[in-house]
Amino acid sequence: MADKKKKNKQIKKANQIKTIKKVLQYLGKYRIFLIFSILLAALSVALTLYIPKLTGQAVDYIVSEGQVDFPAVFRVMIQIGVCTLITALAQWLMNVCNNKMTYQVVRDIRNEAFRRIEILPLKYIDGHPAGDVVSRVIADVDQFADGLLMGFTQFFTGVATIVGTFGFMLSVNVGITFVVVLITPVSFLVAGFIAKKTFDMFRLQSEIRGEQTELIEEMVENQKIVRMFGKGKDVTERFDEINERLRSSSLRATFFSSITNPSTRFVNSLVYTGVGIAGAFGVIHQALTVGQLSSFLSYANQYTKPFNEISGVVTELQNAIACAARIFELIEEEPQTPEPENAVELKDVKGYVSAKDVSFSYLPGRKLIEHFNLDVKPGQRIAIVGPTGCGKTTLINLLMRFYDVDKGKIEVDGAAVDQMTRHSLRAAYGMVLQDTWLKTGTIRDNIAMGRPNAGMDEIIEAAKASYIHSFIMRLPEGYDTWITEEGGGISQGQKQLLCIARVMLCRPPMLILDEATSSIDTRTELKIQNAFARLMEGRTTFIVAHRLSTIREADRILVMKDGKIIEQGKHEELLRQGGFYKKLYMSQFAETSEAS
Numbered sequence: 001m002a003d004k005k006k007k008n009k010q011i012k013k014a015n016q017i018k019t020i021k022k023v024l025q026y027l028g029k030y031r032i033f034l035i036f037s038i039l040l041a042a043l044s045v046a047l048t049l050y051i052p053k054l055t056g057q058a059v060d061y062i063v064s065e066g067q068v069d070f071p072a073v074f075r076v077m078i079q080i081g082v083c084t085l086i087t088a089l090a091q092w093l094m095n096v097c098n099n100k101m102t103y104q105v106v107r108d109i110r111n112e113a114f115r116r117i118e119i120l121p122l123k124y125i126d127g128h129p130a131g132d133v134v135s136r137v138i139a140d141v142d143q144f145a146d147g148l149l150m151g152f153t154q155f156f157t158g159v160a161t162i163v164g165t166f167g168f169m170l171s172v173n174v175g176i177t178f179v180v181v182l183i184t185p186v187s188f189l190v191a192g193f194i195a196k197k198t199f200d201m202f203r204l205q206s207e208i209r210g211e212q213t214e215l216i217e218e219m220v221e222n223q224k225i226v227r228m229f230g231k232g233k234d235v236t237e238r239f240d241e242i243n244e245r246l247r248s249s250s251l252r253a254t255f256f257s258s259i260t261n262p263s264t265r266f267v268n269s270l271v272y273t274g275v276g277i278a279g280a281f282g283v284i285h286q287a288l289t290v291g292q293l294s295s296f297l298s299y300a301n302q303y304t305k306p307f308n309e310i311s312g313v314v315t316e317l318q319n320a321i322a323c324a325a326r327i328f329e330l331i332e333e334e335p336q337t338p339e340p341e342n343a344v345e346l347k348d349v350k351g352y353v354s355a356k357d358v359s360f361s362y363l364p365g366r367k368l369i370e371h372f373n374l375d376v377k378p379g380q381r382i383a384i385v386g387p388t389g390c391g392k393t394t395l396i397n398l399l400m401r402f403y404d405v406d407k408g409k410i411e412v413d414g415a416a417v418d419q420m421t422r423h424s425l426r427a428a429y430g431m432v433l434q435d436t437w438l439k440t441g442t443i444r445d446n447i448a449m450g451r452p453n454a455g456m457d458e459i460i461e462a463a464k465a466s467y468i469h470s471f472i473m474r475l476p477e478g479y480d481t482w483i484t485e486e487g488g489g490i491s492q493g494q495k496q497l498l499c500i501a502r503v504m505l506c507r508p509p510m511l512i513l514d515e516a517t518s519s520i521d522t523r524t525e526l527k528i529q530n531a532f533a534r535l536m537e538g539r540t541t542f543i544v545a546h547r548l549s550t551i552r553e554a555d556r557i558l559v560m561k562d563g564k565i566i567e568q569g570k571h572e573e574l575l576r577q578g579g580f581y582k583k584l585y586m587s588q589f590a591e592t593s594e595a596s
Contacts, residue, residue: 131214
């Protein structure tokens with residue numbers, strides 16, 4: 001058990017070091033700001049530490065026997081004023097450098113994280129909650145930025161202050177300096193102990209925060225469904241449970257980080273007390289002057305103060321490193337299989353599609369599609385039917401290469417899809433899904449998503465073909481009406497018509513229709529089916545359908561079950577066979593009769 005704990009500690013420490021190295025790699029691009037920041041920190045600290053020495057001289061000019069040397073005091077005051085002004089300017093420039101460096105690093109990390117999301121396989125996106133991914137890119141990067149900025153602002157000056165103060169104290173009195181150095185290590189021990197405790201707690205805090213973000217996002221997006229099924233209380237209880245865990249972990253992390261300051265302040269008070277007592281005896285025995293004691297007390301205070309700041313910075317850096325580790329986990333996720341160097345650009349698509357001995361499963365050990373074969377000629381309309389979970393949508397994912405096959409290969413016009421660019425393959429398909437998606441922008445932008453340079457006449461023609469033009473013209477700004485991702489005042493059926501209009505505008509050589517009219521009323525669906533019929537002429541089309549009445553005119557119907565094609569043929573042929581397809585068709589017919 002002890003060996004296991006020791007091994008886990010070693011792994012955690014190795015991961016922290018690894019994360020710090022990655023952060024330093026990002027900082028390397030902006031080393032010029034880092035160098036200037038260090039130099040400016042050294043300058044401001046040197047001048048700040050020189051001021052107590054000047055103050056000590058002024059004290060000696062005042063308390064010396066005879067009269068007060070006002071000209072000398074005045075000269076010292078001028079020197080102190082100049083040092084103060086230069087110090088203020090140096091600190092301002094140092095903060096400018098730190099801000100530039102920090103937020104450029106943050107920008108680079110966010111850009112890389114977002115680019116990585118764009119090339120991650122859909123397996124990762126499907127297997128990780130969206131809220132957690134969003135939390136990593138937004139909240140964790142913000143936490144990382146705060147810790148990094150505090151580290152740059154206070155860490156350099158803190159270290160420089162400790163080193164500089166130590167040098168100045170040695171120049172004044174070696175003996176009292178020894179008293180200070182003797183008590184100082186206690187601060188390191190306290191800060192080190194707290195730092196070890198806080199890292200794991202801050203990491204747990206980040207993970208729970210991601211879980212909470214996921215729940216909030218899920219509930220906000222699906223609020224209607226939550227209310228419809230009366231799940232508000234269950235959701236609230238689940239949120240309260242996560243929120244309580246976040247409160248508990250945050251409280252523990254904050255508690256340990258908050259005891260850093262009072263603990264180190266206690267040590268600092270011991271240092272200050274030791275200097276005061278030793279210095280008083282030094283003055284009594286004329287080993288140093290009152291002015292030197294004044295300077296030394298100021299140095300003792302400044303020497304210990306950075307330990308407070310650095311201990312606070314260490315806590316923030318622990319949080320920052322914990323957040324950075326989560327970000328780098330995302331950035332370093334294995335991307336989708338890269339395209340070969342000589343990848344083919346799919347052009348002049350004819351529409352030959354074939355699947356040869358294809359096997360695929362989402363999870364190892366759970367078989368889905370096995371030894372699947374398919375041969376489709378240009379212009380054919382292929383309908384895919386079967387019970388839920390039989391592999392219909394999976395087949396579409398493989399055709400579009402959202403997932404790569406485990407075995408076998410899929411070809412388009414005789415070329416394997418894994419030997420061509422994904423962009424050209426996906427551009428060859430027009431796809432309308434049951435789940436609609438709109439982007440924030442105008443109606444015009446949403447329809448023209450696949451052809452941004454399309455003319456207004458073409459956009460209107462596509463909208464008319466999709467029977468959405470009259471609705472658009474009733475909107476306040478027509479085609480320039482601004483809509484959000486959620487659609488705002490637009491029904492589900494109207495959103496689906498807008499998605500259909502996109503495909504009508506692109507007129508791709510091949511089509512995939514996955515329950516493309518599921519949210520549209522029957523009357524409009526008949527019109528859309530006619531429009532699709534015109535669009536499908538001469539185009540290879542795959543139709544995933546649950547309502548079998550919509551696929552009677554398909555050239556071939558593939559009946560899938562357990563990842564395999566168990567029947568295929570035309571509608572009438574399959575009914576005459578009296579197999580699985582007929583059972584599916586008759587069950588839907590019976591449901592329709594009962595409903596009427």
